[in-house]
Amino acid sequence: MEYGAVRVLDGVDLTVRAGEIIALLGPNGAGKTTTIEILEGFRHRSAGRVEVLGRDPEHVGEAWRADLGVVLQSWRDHGVWRVRELLHHIGRHYAAYATPERPRPVDTDVLIDRVGLNGNAQKRVKQLSGGQRRRLDVAIGLVGRPRLLFLDEPSAGLDPQARREFHDLVHDAVDENDTAVLLTTHDLDEAERLADRILVLTGGRIVADGSAEELVLALGGDSEVVWSVDGRRNVHSTREPARFVADLYAEHGDAVADLRVGRATLEDVYMDLVRRHEAGDARSAADEFERKTR
Numbered sequence: 001m002e003y004g005a006v007r008v009l010d011g012v013d014l015t016v017r018a019g020e021i022i023a024l025l026g027p028n029g030a031g032k033t034t035t036i037e038i039l040e041g042f043r044h045r046s047a048g049r050v051e052v053l054g055r056d057p058e059h060v061g062e063a064w065r066a067d068l069g070v071v072l073q074s075w076r077d078h079g080v081w082r083v084r085e086l087l088h089h090i091g092r093h094y095a096a097y098a099t100p101e102r103p104r105p106v107d108t109d110v111l112i113d114r115v116g117l118n119g120n121a122q123k124r125v126k127q128l129s130g131g132q133r134r135r136l137d138v139a140i141g142l143v144g145r146p147r148l149l150f151l152d153e154p155s156a157g158l159d160p161q162a163r164r165e166f167h168d169l170v171h172d173a174v175d176e177n178d179t180a181v182l183l184t185t186h187d188l189d190e191a192e193r194l195a196d197r198i199l200v201l202t203g204g205r206i207v208a209d210g211s212a213e214e215l216v217l218a219l220g221g222d223s224e225v226v227w228s229v230d231g232r233r234n235v236h237s238t239r240e241p242a243r244f245v246a247d248l249y250a251e252h253g254d255a256v257a258d259l260r261v262g263r264a265t266l267e268d269v270y271m272d273l274v275r276r277h278e279a280g281d282a283r284s285a286a287d288e289f290e291r292k293t294r
């Protein structure tokens with residue numbers, strides 16, 4: 001993908017399966033929104049092959065679009081509509097695409113309840129707080145019971161409780177409808193909790209692809225084991241902390257005290273990948289990841 005002479009995406013290669021939750025991470029300007037917009041059919045790509053639900057998003061019709069749920073980063077339309085009225089109105093559009101396996105739309109009141117907008121159903125959209133607005137956005141994304149849900153920074157502005165409820169909501173949608181979810185986020189904790197797979201986009205390509213656990217294991221380096229015996233503190237770095245600790249206990253038994261095993265976090269791994277990209281070393285980071293996970 002190029003904007004004028006600037007190449008933003010260069011060799012992004014990704015496959016998403018039904019029922020999978022994928023988090024797309026990357027620094028500001030990495031091309032996450034651009035990627036999502038291309039997949040949604042909202043943006044012409046400069047080159048490359050894209051297939052979404054079996055179709056090229058540049059050549060699709062309303063039936064294809066009805067299978068998609070979309071939560072954009074921000075939009076300001078519909079301010080004068082009331083919450084319930086707007087959801088009901090948007091939902092009606094999906095009725096024509098209902099099937100026995102996929103009844104459409106989701107009942108307006110059920111949805112309002114599930115996104116926690118009960119007390120605000122009669123409010124006008126422009127009267128909602130930022131977080132309430134975001135809940136409405138998520139409801140709009142779900143009202144058509146999508147097969148594929150795109151969420152661009154969905155939980156930005158949500159309070160911790162709403163964020164947790166939102167995670168449950170996404171998991172429920174996936175469990176009930178086998179919905180595939182592609183979300184962007186800057187919240188690594190959210191990515192770790194929510195996603196089956198995390199993709200790190202930087203330097204125009206995906207430099208890491210795996211579960212949080214796999215990323216940390218492949219790129220996180222050694223774990224650090226700290227313990228003391230007879231009041232003497234020890235530190236040891238190891239790839240296999242569980243085995244090391246087992247050996248430690250086999251040797252010292254109850255004399256082992258103050259044991260702590262520290263491991264790189266997803267944030268450490270992510271920051272390291274991005275730092276390497278900024279130092280012009282993204283390709284080596286990606287190659288290292290591929291080598292270690294092959």
Ligand SMILES: Nc1ncnc2c1ncn2[C@@H]1O[C@H](COP(=O)(O)OP(=O)(O)OP(=O)(O)O)[C@@H](O)[C@H]1O
Pocket residue numbers: 003008026027028029030031032033034035
């Ligand atoms: N319509 C456009 N015309 C020209 N350049 C654009 C356009 N849209 C985005 N860009 C540029 O493309 C790059 C990728 O932008 P994009 O919005 O996809 O990034 P992002 O990863 O979603 O960022 P953020 O985390 O800040 O939301 C940025 O350098 C941006 O300035």
